[in-house]
Amino acid sequence: MKNSIKQFNLILILLISSSFTVFSQTGSIKGKITNKGGDALQFVNITIKNTKQGTISNEDGEFLLKNVKVGDQTIVMQFVGLKTVESKVNVKANSTSEVSFALEESSSELSEVTVMGVQSANEKTVNIGKIAIKPMDLPQAVATIDRTVLERQQVLRLSDALMNANGVYIMGNTGGYQEEIAGRGFAFGSSNTFKNGARYFNGTLPEMSSIEKVEIMKGSTAILFGNVAAGGILNLVTKKPKFESGGSVSMRLGSYNFYKPTVDLYGSVLGSKKVAYRINGTYENGESFRENVNSERVYVNPSLLFKLSDKTEIILEGDYMKDRRTADFGIGAINYVITGLPREKFLGVKWSYFDIKQQTANVTVNHQISNNWKISGTAAYRAYQSELFATTRPTSIATNGTLVRSIQRSEVDEKYLMGQIDLTGQFKTGKIAHNVLIGSDVDSYDTKTTAYTSAVYDTINVFSETIVDKRSDRPTLAVNTITTAPVNRFGVYAQDLVSISDKIKFLAGLRYSYQETKSSALAVRTNVTTESSAYDDAFSPRLGLVYQPNKKMAFFSSYSNSFTLNTGVDIYGSALKPSLIDQVELGMKNELFNGLLSANITVYQIKNSNLAQTALFDKDGKANSNTNIRELAGEVTSQGVEVDIKSKPFLGFSLLAGYSYNETKYTKSNIYIVGSLLRYNPNHTANASIYYTFSDTKLKGLNLGLTAMYFGERMAGRSTRLTVANDAFKLIQVNPYTQIDASVGYNFKKYSIRGKVSNILNELSYNIHDDNSVNPIAPRMVSLTLAYKW
Incomplete structure (x- = not known):
């Protein structure tokens, strides 16, 4: 028996060794493609002749072909408007062959109307x-x-x-x-x-x-x-490291004394072919169209890329941001009507501030197991600290304009950790192809919130021509509560895109999620701690069907289920269960005019059929007024349609446009009027951008752009409550608006200058939270950016 085991082990070792030998008989081809002028060419198609292996060049003209069979291989380079080039490359086992090419213009192709070789909206994976x-x-x-x-x-x-x-x-x-x-x-x-x-x-x-x-x-x-x-x-x-040395520096100047220098540097570390770096950094300082409002920011984003082999790479990324700006809660409302104060009028105290610091660190490891299988792992850390010290939101402005200003202060300290591993692969069972994802993730939040007592500061009249602070000191506020809220999550998931044929594809997947949510709130004055905890889990299925009558058109349908956690307890004091949400989506994707134009349309319905709302009665059947006691008695339904249009560059023009219609309303409720719309959501939005780039003329290097966005009517304020007699709550109707921005740019060798005018029509509208943070949108503004790139 022992001899049999030894023989089996020997055979197994030989098989594994031979497998590694077979898999190792590959190499890589790395290259760069330019035109005759030395400019990098992006989106050039590079394929290995008589195989299905291929790739496209990146924005620096670089490409990398992995797992190429050893020996002489012919690579084919194709780009619309340029001559197709074929070249032999000798590939050696476990090594990278480096090549470079300069493509020439093709007069026969240039005489025709051509479409540049960029990817369409339906070709870019996310x-x-x-x-x-x-x-x-x-x-x-x-x-x-x-x-x-x-x-x-x-x-x-x-x-x-x-x-x-x-x-x-x-x-x-x-x-x-x-x-x-x-x-x-x-x-x-x-x-x-x-x-x-x-x-x-x-x-x-x-x-x-x-x-x-x-x-x-x-x-x-x-x-x-x-x-x-x-x-x-x-x-x-974020931007990633590159082995080719380069970078850019720029200065942006704008309205209201705004300035922003930026630097972006990248290249190999000490000439290494294994380690590359990139570092972005910026400083920002500016005032605002709002009186006494200003901001200052420092940001840096370093990253490193380690190419351990042709199959394995590690990316280290991090960033640090420190931001300080005036806290500004807008112009307020009186009896649920926007005050109509001048756009620039500031109702806060001059010394108010909101400070934040945020640091992140990510490590991502990608390993290509074989041509068809890949494993990826990501670990991330984030630290976030903020302090708000300002007047409270202007909630009680009297009809005559009198506002009693109170002061608020709060601090947040949050730590976040995440780990994730994914295995992706492609294989066949007979004639059926599979594209599989199997993964697991875990993350953890640890949030500490310190809330201070509020205090009356002074009294002003918002209709005064000039707001004069009657005090200038920062009062000392006592700590009121300290709340810690750790959250831990874990999930496993699997998904398979099954290609039954070239025309019919089926997507099926399932996830299991588990979450622990805890809270500990210390009332400092009474030294009483209130604790709560909830343990929730759920399965989230996903099903989808795609029918492609040809390579340029696809019809799809899908069903998915998700969940959202709820706060509060039920009438028996138990933690409230999660709300489950069903989604159905139908759509059509098209590549029109030989790929020149992508045109997609999607219709959907999202239904939360067990929405958490305040319970009307307690467990004894008595009327309930405690908003923490809740029941799954409501329903919200969202229905809509979306249209997306995007073109490839054509004769110097490119187009990006879209339209959406959405209606999100209460379809069942024990508190609000059934059929009433949820706040903040516009029924209609639309966007359109068109650009034109001059070429082969005296204006070569000049580009023009126009961007328009329509943001439809929506509701703010507070929804009327059926359960409150003579309820004073009202909705605020927010007017629609159209914002148009214009841009112009000129590139000359390594220099560029860009100008922009935003909100050309000087449209006025508001972003509103409830009825107390009524913030006007920015007026017409101008900016200019000067840049040098090498």
Whole structure:
């Protein structure tokens, strides 16, 4: 028996050794492609002749082909308007062959109308999806706002970028220090906002100078991330290290004494072919169209790339941001009517502030096991600290304009840890192809919130021509409560995209999530601690079907289920169960005019059929007035349609446009009027951007752009309560508006100059939270950016 075991072990070792020998008989081809003028060419198609292996060059003209068979291989390089080039490359085992090419213009092709070889909206996979599935094969609406758009529009804030995304919008900016995001009628909290795949605290303004692209997955993503809001998720992808040395420096100047120098450096470390770096940094300082409001920011984003081999790489990334700005809760409302004060009028005290510090660190390991299998792991850490010291929101302005100002102070200290591992692979069972994702994630929050007592400060009249502070001191406030709220989550998930044929594909997946939520609140005055805990778990299924009658068209349908946790207890004192949310989505994706234009349409319904609301009666049948005692008695339904249009560059023009309609309302409620709309969500949004770049003329290097966004009518204020006699709550109707921005840029060799005029029509509208943070949108403003790139 022992001899048999030894023989078996010997055979097994030989088989494993031979397998490694077979797999090792591959190498890599690394190269760079330029035109005859030495300029890097992006989106050149590179393939190995007589195989299906291929890739495209990046923005620096670089490409890398992995796992290429040893020996002489012929690579083919194709780009519309340039001559196709074939070249032999000798590939050696376990090594990288480096090549470079300069492509020439093709007169025969240039005489025709051509489309540049950029990827369409339906060809770009999103990193946040955890698996490389082309949008054409995915039964879900996705969108990517890439660096080209961000640079052309001279994006400063995330809200500028979201002018290009219908159905995802800014629902408020409470205090002027954050941009509250929503989509399809549901708010995106920090659980729905990601940076490089890790959850990012969105209670402050993210720095956009380091962002390479913005990814949006609409609808349910619960299978990938657990309890996320139903409307979708947003992922900010930062710029990555490069082995080629380069960089840029720029200075942005703008209205209201705004200035922002920025630096971006990248290259190999000490000439190494294994280690590359990148570092972005910026300083920002400016005043505001709002009186006595200003801001200052410091930001740095270093990263390192380690190429351990052709199959294994490690990326280390981190950033640090320190931001200080005036807390500004807007112009207020009187009896649920906006005061109508001048856009610039500030009702707070001059010394008020909101300070934040945020540090993040990420490590990502990618290993290509074989041509078809890949394993990836990510670990992330985030530390966030903030302090708010300001007047409270102007909630009780008298009809004559009298406002008693009170002072508030609070501090937040949050630590966040995340770990994630994913295995992706492709294989076949007979003629059926599979694209599989198997993964697990765990994350942990530890949040400490210190709330101080509030105190009356002084009294002003908001209609006074000039607001004069009657005091200038910062009062001493006593600590009121200290609350710690640890949250621990764990999830495992599996998903398979099954290609039954070239035309029919089926997506199926399932996730199990477990979450522990605890809270400990210390009332400092009484030294009494109140504790609570909840343990929740849920399964989140996902099913989708894609039918592609041809390679340029796809029809899809999908069903998914997600959950959201609830606070409070039921009438028996037990922790309230999670609310379950069902989503159905139907759509069509098209590549029209031979891929020149992507045109997609999506319709959806999202239903939370067990929405938590205040219980009407307690366990003894008596009327209940405790808002912490709740029941799953409500229902919210969101229905809508979205249209997305995006073109490739054509004769110098490029187009990006979209439209969305959404209606989110109470379809069952024991508190609010059935049929009433949820607040902050516009029924209609639309966007359109058009750009033109001059070429082969005396104006070569000049580009022009126009961006328009329509933001429809929506409601703020407070929803009327059926359970309160003569309820004084009212909704505030917020007017629609259209914002138009114009941009112009000129590139000359390594220099560029860009100008922008935002809100050309000087439109006035408001972002409103309840009835107490009524913040006007920015008026017409001008900015100018000078840059040098090498």
